[in-house]
Amino acid sequence: MEGRPLEETELVERAKQGDEAAYGDLVQAYQGIAFRTAYLIAGSAADAEDAAQEGFVKAWSALHRFRTGSPFRPWILQIVANEARNRRRAAGRRAHLTLRTVAATPSGEAAPSPEATAIGAEQREELLAAVNELREEYRLVIACRYFLELSEEETAAALGWRRGTVKSRLSRALGRLRERMGEESYA
């Protein structure tokens, strides 16, 4: 889990002045979330790595456009996500990414139970299957908001939607999931 470094504003400012080491720190801080966001969108780890790398290189060149003091994360996510979309388009990928859980194991074996989970393994698999079956835009908004824990603003930046669209699609996506999981499970 990456936090927003306290000195982010200063790192950005130094990077703007051409300080490569400062930019390296920013890459370190955000490569994880950037890669995963790209992975959700591009649908392959190789393309995601490519997109994230390219995004960070392009962001360096575009730093002058970044307004000092505003959060860096939505900005870099937007650039990386664009790269990821380009790669997905170029690859002509249609079938969407199927997310899996670490705990997914052949039937019969007990999944290793992580500490204090809110739901049981079986229920978790069921829920993931339902997410995977959602249409692309619903799956993406669920993944950004809950799996990557992006803010609404970051989700809007990454997906290239307006915030209102993020809200409405998220609400519809949750509705769809409730239907699939059965009203009684998640009222």
Added chain:
Amino acid sequence: MPELELALRDLGGSLDWPGQPELEQNVLRRIREAPASRRLVSRRAIVIALAVLAVAVGALFAVPQTRGAILEFFHLRGVTIQRVEELPTVPVQTGLGTFLGDQVTLEQARRQADFDVVVPGALGEPDEVYFQAGPPAGSMVSFIYGTSDDPRALFTQFAGRVDEIIFKKVAPDTKVEAVTVDGQPGYWLEGAHFFSYLDRHGDIQSEQVRLVGNVLLWERGTRTLRLEADISKEEALRIAASAD
């Protein structure tokens, strides 16, 4: 938080993500590998580098309002360079727009210009020649190497009849270095830039043009010459010295 949303968060924690690649080294390597001039262009970018080139009528008073304090001045005949705190932000357009005037042949330019047109021998014959008779600035001749949509170098010469024909703004971190060419004063400006300009009717054209690179400005007799290309200072000085 409703139960479903909690469950989704919980699920997010147990997803099988592909291994996280280490990007920092590759990113830094690619940043460093970029050619120096490109790096300058991209890093300092375009907006901060150089800004406003205004040609023609009473340029100093007619150019758009300066934003922020003026930090420094540099003068050449017909040219004022101002270092300002903040440059105007401008939309980008490729190509050179109508700034250059009419496309002519080199011979036509020689006939129409009210000064002796020189050609930088190191660059050779230009690919395109433009002429602008912009009173009161006197005439201006521009050579393009490459094409006007994708110029490799732009060489401009004009008669400095009035004090302020060309008006530039540079950002605090744009490099402005005094140089001499054939014993005459000049300035080397490092960084990409935009310009806007006044047309021959004295109207400010809003089109802003992204050019190719660094700029050398220098005086030669009664004229001011300007070379812009994605080249080093040494190379620019060599080309300038070859103008004849």
